[in-house]
Amino acid sequence: MRKPDKKETVNLFFSAFLILAFIVCAHFFTQFTANLDATLGTIINICIYAVFGLLVFYATRVGDGKPVKRFSPVTLIVMVLPSLYIIIASVAKFMPLNSVFAGNGGAVSIITALAAVAFGYGIPYTFFSGFELAAEDEEEAAPEVLEGGVEADILENTEKSVGETLEETDEAADEAADEAADEADGEAEEDTEE
Secondary structure (H helix, E strand, O other), rough: OOOOHHHHHHHHHHHHHHHHHHHHHHHHHHHOOOOOOHHHHHHHHHHHHHHHHHHHHHHHHHOOOOEEOOOOOOHHHHHHHHHHHHHHHHHHOOOOOOOHHOOOOOOOOOOHHHHHHHHHHHHHHHHEEEEEEEHHHHHHHHHOOOOOOOOOOOOOOOHHHHHHHHHHHHHHHHHHHHHHHHHHHHHHHHHHHH
């Protein structure tokens, strides 16, 4: 596992700071919603927890490369839909299990708060899985070629031997041409003598 560089460390610091700042702001929002209608206060609190889950998703998804987009039906079925049911059942009095999920006097029960955080985290997680690191994958697949050393010697010898072979071939062709010319001259002289 590689050590994070300065940019990633700063991003992690600001992500942690963002979450802590949101927790402080959420405390003041929940104090504000205590004076509202019970149903409206519950809805606002659920939205606050869902946004918190969304922030946790993006704070923990720091990485290099471009985001990998994909659709995960398993995450949708196992995490998002049950969380959505708990959220709706905590607000709608006609839903089954409303008495289990609903809080007292506009407050949000623990299970509803956790469901809202899971919902906020699960929605982007259903469509984004992480980051694509194409550059590192290519480096691992094709190791870096070093210059010099044995490889350079082999290439140099190959080039020399190819050059020498071409020169030898040219010399052999010249010699063969000279011999053929000499033979042709000899035959021409014989023909002339006859």
